[in-house]
Amino acid sequence: MAESSENPVHHLRRMFVLWLVLSLVVDVLFWFLVGPHVPPGHMTETAKDNQQVFNVLFVIALPVLLGVWIYLGYSAIVWRDREGAPEPVGGEVARTNSHAQVLWITITSFIVICLAAYGTIDLISHNGAGGGQGPNPAWAPAGAAAATQPNAVWTATNNSVLPVQVIAQQWKFTYRYPTFGGFESQHLILPNNTEIAFHVTSLDVIHSFWGYQLGVKADANPQIDNVAFTKTIQTGTTWIRCSELCGIWHGSMWNTGTVESKQQFEQWATTTETAQAAATKLLPPFAWTYVPDANGADGGYYPGVDQYSPTEVYGSTKAAS
Amino acid sequence: MTTTALPDTSGQGSGAAPVAKSPRQRRSGLFSQHLGTAIIGAVIGYFVGHWLGNVIAGGYTYVQNSGENAVANTLGLAFMVFGWLAGVGALNYPFAKIIGKSSRNAEEMEAWSASLGWQRYFRYTADHKVVGMQYVVGVLLFMFTGGLLAMAIRAELLNPNYHLFGPGRYIEIVSEHGTVMMMMATSIIVGPLGNWLVPLMIGSRRTAYPHVEAFSFWVFTAGYMVIFSALPYGGFPTGWTGYAPLQTQAGAGMISYLLGFAVIGIGMMAAGFNLLVTIISYRAPGMTWSRLPIFVWAILATCALLTLATPTLFAAGLFGILDRTAQTAFYVAEHGGSSYLWQNLFWFFGHPEVYIMALPGFGIVGELLPVFTRKPLFAYKVAAAGMMGVALLSFFVWQHHLFQSGINPDMRPLFMLTTELISIPTGFIFLVGMGTLYKAKIRFEVPMLFCMAVFFNFLIGGVTGVFLSDVPVNVTVHGGFFVLSHFHYTIMGGLLFAFMAGLYYWLPKMTGRMMNKKIGIWHFWTMFIFFNLTFFPMFLIGLLGQPRRVFQYAQNLQTLNEFSSMAAFCLGLSFLLFAWNLLYSMFIKVEVAPANPWNSLGLEWQTPTPVPYYNFERIPVILTDPYHYSEDGAPAVADLGVRVSAGASTAAT
Numbered sequence: 022m023a024e025s026s027e028n029p030v031h032h033l034r035r036m037f038v039l040w041l042v043l044s045l046v047v048d049v050l051f052w053f054l055v056g057p058h059v060p061p062g063h064m065t066e067t068a069k070d071n072q073q074v075f076n077v078l079f080v081i082a083l084p085v086l087l088g089v090w091i092y093l094g095y096s097a098i099v100w101r102d103r104e105g106a107p108e109p110v111g112g113e114v115a116r117t118n119s120h121a122q123v124l125w126i127t128i129t130s131f132i133v134i135c136l137a138a139y140g141t142i143d144l145i146s147h148n149g150a151g152g153g154q155g156p157n158p159a160w161a162p163a164g165a166a167a168a169t170q171p172n173a174v175w176t177a178t179n180n181s182v183l184p185v186q187v188i189a190q191q192w193k194f195t196y197r198y199p200t201f202g203g204f205e206s207q208h209l210i211l212p213n214n215t216e217i218a219f220h221v222t223s224l225d226v227i228h229s230f231w232g233y234q235l236g237v238k239a240d241a242n243p244q245i246d247n248v249a250f251t252k253t254i255q256t257g258t259t260w261i262r263c264s265e266l267c268g269i270w271h272g273s274m275w276n277t278g279t280v281e282s283k284q285q286f287e288q289w290a291t292t293t294e295t296a297q298a299a300a301t302k303l304l305p306p307f308a309w310t311y312v313p314d315a316n317g318a319d320g321g322y323y324p325g326v327d328q329y330s331p332t333e334v335y336g337s338t339k340a341a342s
Numbered sequence: 343m344t345t346t347a348l349p350d351t352s353g354q355g356s357g358a359a360p361v362a363k364s365p366r367q368r369r370s371g372l373f374s375q376h377l378g379t380a381i382i383g384a385v386i387g388y389f390v391g392h393w394l395g396n397v398i399a400g401g402y403t404y405v406q407n408s409g410e411n412a413v414a415n416t417l418g419l420a421f422m423v424f425g426w427l428a429g430v431g432a433l434n435y436p437f438a439k440i441i442g443k444s445s446r447n448a449e450e451m452e453a454w455s456a457s458l459g460w461q462r463y464f465r466y467t468a469d470h471k472v473v474g475m476q477y478v479v480g481v482l483l484f485m486f487t488g489g490l491l492a493m494a495i496r497a498e499l500l501n502p503n504y505h506l507f508g509p510g511r512y513i514e515i516v517s518e519h520g521t522v523m524m525m526m527a528t529s530i531i532v533g534p535l536g537n538w539l540v541p542l543m544i545g546s547r548r549t550a551y552p553h554v555e556a557f558s559f560w561v562f563t564a565g566y567m568v569i570f571s572a573l574p575y576g577g578f579p580t581g582w583t584g585y586a587p588l589q590t591q592a593g594a595g596m597i598s599y600l601l602g603f604a605v606i607g608i609g610m611m612a613a614g615f616n617l618l619v620t621i622i623s624y625r626a627p628g629m630t631w632s633r634l635p636i637f638v639w640a641i642l643a644t645c646a647l648l649t650l651a652t653p654t655l656f657a658a659g660l661f662g663i664l665d666r667t668a669q670t671a672f673y674v675a676e677h678g679g680s681s682y683l684w685q686n687l688f689w690f691f692g693h694p695e696v697y698i699m700a701l702p703g704f705g706i707v708g709e710l711l712p713v714f715t716r717k718p719l720f721a722y723k724v725a726a727a728g729m730m731g732v733a734l735l736s737f738f739v740w741q742h743h744l745f746q747s748g749i750n751p752d753m754r755p756l757f758m759l760t761t762e763l764i765s766i767p768t769g770f771i772f773l774v775g776m777g778t779l780y781k782a783k784i785r786f787e788v789p790m791l792f793c794m795a796v797f798f799n800f801l802i803g804g805v806t807g808v809f810l811s812d813v814p815v816n817v818t819v820h821g822g823f824f825v826l827s828h829f830h831y832t833i834m835g836g837l838l839f840a841f842m843a844g845l846y847y848w849l850p851k852m853t854g855r856m857m858n859k860k861i862g863i864w865h866f867w868t869m870f871i872f873f874n875l876t877f878f879p880m881f882l883i884g885l886l887g888q889p890r891r892v893f894q895y896a897q898n899l900q901t902l903n904e905f906s907s908m909a910a911f912c913l914g915l916s917f918l919l920f921a922w923n924l925l926y927s928m929f930i931k932v933e934v935a936p937a938n939p940w941n942s943l944g945l946e947w948q949t950p951t952p953v954p955y956y957n958f959e960r961i962p963v964i965l966t967d968p969y970h971y972s973e974d975g976a977p978a979v980a981d982l983g984v985r986v987s988a989g990a991s992t993a994a995t
Contacts, residue, residue, distance in 0.1 A: 032781070060885050061818050074814040082805045089772060089801050093794060096779040100715075101786060109717045109783045111973030116718045118777065125773045126724075126766070133762040133808070140762075140812040141755040150814035152746045152754070159751035226588040227681055229746065229821055233887045238817045240747040242682070243587060244675045247748035260896075264821030264889040266581045268588060269509040272892030312676060 032099065040091050044084035052080055061236045064259060064280060065217075067151030067251040068236030074143055074150075081132065153221060153239025153247040156309075162216045162250055168200070169218070169309075175200040177283035182216040182250075185209070186309070189221065189228035189241035192270035194261055201294040203307030209261055209278030211235075212286035213253050221247040222310045229265035232278065234258075240265060246309040256280045375431035377464040380560070384567065387425020392418035404669070412666040415597045419571060423564040423605055431466040432560045435553045452955040466560060468552035471953060473559050474538025475852060478845075480563055481534060482924075484526030485838075486917070487570075491519035493914050496876075496907040502895045512893045514577025514595075521569055521582040521599060525606050527833055528695065529562060529613065531702035532648070535844050536617055536641045538852060542946035543635045545626025545964055545980060547956040550619035558613035565606035572598035581891055583692075586673030586684040590665055597666060604659040607652045610698075614648025617641055626980070628964035631726075635944065635968055636719060639726045640705020643733040644698050651694035651737070658687035685747065689740040697736040699833050701729055703800075703840030704771045707793045710847055711778045713942045714790035718969040720777025721770070728770030735764040745816045754813050761811035768804060772797065787940070788862035792843035795870045799835025803828055806881065824884030827877045835873060842869070842920070850935030853928060854951045861923040868916035875909035943968040945979055958982065 056076040061068040148160045168182040175181045186197040197205045221230045223241035231238045239249040263274035395414025405411045494515050498506050572595035580588050621642045661672035671677030673684045712719050741757040806828040850856050879902045888895045938947045962980040970976030
């Protein structure tokens with residue numbers, strides 16, 4: 022039926038009803054059917070949290086998407102130029118509508134400020150949400166500072182934070198366990214139900230340690246100790262990938278890790294510590310950052326320099342600041 | 343043949359007016375300058391610079407040890423750029439001014455330009471319309487080259503285990519694709535459409551600095567050559583982001599990247615500054631800020647960013663070059679530098695850069711919607727304020743690219759907030775669009791189809807940006823295909839579709855020829871459908887754990903990657919369809935465009951086609967804004983018949 026002054030068509034009401042119904046249906050379907058399966062999963066608290074935040078953002082974003090799409094589709098169908106279509110009205114009434122503008126600005130501002138607040142609260146309450154916080158993390162679990170001391174001890178029963186150093190280099194990740202003599206492993210093995218402090222650093226260029234199922238991502242910068250926290254809550258396998266372009270084999274820079282029970286982990290760690298004791302002695306002393314040996318490692322790029330820095334010798338024993 | 347002595351109107355007369363040569367005399371001769379002489383100049387410049395570099399640094403220890411002379415490479419490319427500019431005549435005007443020689447006056451310029459015919463498009467010229475058309479060809483060249491590289495990337499990613507390219511070659515291709523496309527996208531609207539349209543839209547006869555404008559184009563093309571010089575040098579492995587210390591470690595091709603950005607940066611600053619001053623100072627009488635076309639507002643905001651943000655990129659590139667040539671250590675941590683320095687300098691420019699790309703697209707959509715809905719632009723002031731708000735806020739969000747990099751953790755909530763806030767003014771384009779569409783009478787011509795697609799695509803890009811701005815979610819989605827898809831949706835889905843809308847809309851004015859509608863509709867639908875089929879799956883690919891810039895990926899992601907690649911090839915074909923439409927419409931079956939095929943009220947459509955050299959016979963007096971559609975008794979946009987008395991200023995009062 023054509024629109025007329027006696028029979029106005031409530032376009033906005035039509036669109037609103039369609040939008041409301043669709044949004045509710047799709048949001049509910051998403052939350053219950055898709056949401057639980059959204060990456061990165063439930064292996065750690067940060068992974069679970071990242072999934073939840075994603076889901077919350079999605080159920081807010083979906084109505085926004087639907088609203089605009091419905092409006093565009095409705096406009097294209099109902100207000101297209103066709104025979105018998107009413108002429109549009111110009112003038113001041115078509116140029117501005119202060120109610121619509123105020124409503125739009127208020128609603129969008131409210132949504133984004135709420136999202137920023139939500140993200141901030143989440144960041145603080147989850148000790149950085151699995152992201153790298155640099156050498157001086159603002160939010161850390163209790164015991165994180167103690168775990169970085171030279172005399173720190175981790176056992177399956179003392180509920181300490183387990184520090185794990187992630188060393189990135191072209192093109193491999195390796196892992197050192199300072200509470201187990203600083204032995205180096207090519208595989209990331211972690212205990213379940215444990216607060217983990219990842220100390221991520223690089224020997225050469227910028228890499229990025231991405232523990233996919235762990236919900237952890239921290240850039241590996243040379244001479245920087247980038248700290249990220251998470252707490253494991255499920256056993257299983259995790260993929261480790263480099264997510265910062267680091268040269269030609271960046272695509273091959275990945276491996277896997279495992280989360281095991283505390284007892285299994287402790288047994289593995291103590292056994293490996295003993296078995297690799299001789300090899301560990303040959304490694305540089307454990308330090309939170311490393312500087313490759315100037316003599317020869319630089320290919321002669323800086324000739325005549327005995328060492329890059331008088332303080333950061335290969336294998337510094339300086340604790341993280 | 344007789345020569346005519348043209349009157350000296352340069353205002354510099356002292357005594358008897360000099361007898362100037364006729365246009366024919368000045369054009370002909372052994373040393374007329376054009377694209378050919380530019381190429382010759384570039385070749386000569388390259389060899390001279392390279393030789394000089396060998397003289398200076400050939401004996402350096404690092405050169406002898408590594409076999410690579412970064413000084414020679416840098417000077418070679420720098421002199422190539424200089425030779426290119428000198429060869430085309432871009433340096434003639436400033437040089438003439440320095441030595442006190444008079445240049446061509448206004449009438450001579452117009453006559454000279456007219457006498458050249460089509461050849462003027464291969465020369466250095468101060469006619470903004472010629473520069474605009476030159477930019478059209480330039481950006482299309484960039485776009486098709488970058489597109490070919492994209493096809494190579496998607497071909498490689500068809501299979502995670504079978505490789506078409508070695509890892510080094512693949513990274514070269516990825517890096518070149520990104521860099522070429524970003525350079526192209528920076529200028530894709532400001533260059534062609536900004537330069538061509540802004541003076542017409544504001545009622546001016548020219549831009550503020552016509553020589554700077556022409557200079558910007560020839561520098562832009564020089565930058566293109568510098569970037570492509572990376573390929574024979576072995577490419578660069580850093581992607582378009584150029585992170586140090588990988589940048590410091592990289593081979594000779596890295597200089598091409600650093601210098602290329604610096605050169606393009608000069609062009610960007612020149613183009614931005616010129617249009618900024620033009621808009622501020624060259625508006626016709628009556629062209630108040632509230633009557634300015636929304637496209638001009640968008641260009642104003644963009645040019646402010648071009649002028650203010652680009653120096654940071656230039657400095658960053660310069661530091662990188664110094665690290666590689668003069669053994670400084672700006673980015674070398676072992677010698678007191680910092681890799682964070684590059685990241686911050688780069689992204690301080692990099693985020694305004696993406697709004698340099700987005701804003702002109704908003705401007706085009708805002709300009710076209712009223713024409714094809716036959717309604718005034720809704721919430722014009724909100725639109726203009728939104729664009730300026732976006733430009734201002736864009737300087738306060740850059741660290742959202744560095745959330746996981748180890749920055750001061752207290753900065754993360756701050757930049758999360760500012761990034762969320764910038765989505766408010768960015769969203770104004772949707773308010774404006776939806777308000778304009780309300781109870782309209784929409785004509786779905788090809789430009790309007792592309793405008794609707796901009797809304798659809800940019801909505802997805804913008805909303806996914808909110809996900810990325812949230813730090814907890816950023817942990818999962820940063821550095822992977824999710825963010826890759828996000829920026830393709832905003833830049834390609836927003837900007838490139840807007841550019842297509844603008845081309846289909848304004849090419850009839852610029853060339854006097856209509857683009858074929860049927861091919862245009864096919865082009866639109868293939869581009870829209872295959873664009874979404876290519877990039878939407880990449881959100882899933884990213885969520886499922888595939889990082890960016892990898893040639894190997896998890897086996898379980900092969901189906902999604904294959905799907906995306908096949909759609910990308912079809913998307914590539916849609917661009918060929920566009921190229922065919924250009925060729926067909928411009929050269930094969932020419933349909934002469936009517937004076938105003940879209941019945942637009944815009945001032946640029948009130949001029950004859952082809953537009954005369956000086957645009958308006960008399961400076962118009964602007965009476966109102968160009969959005970009085972469907973309004974009975976609305977005044978004309980401008981009075982084009984006012985005589986300008988001798989000595990009257992062309993600046994807005």
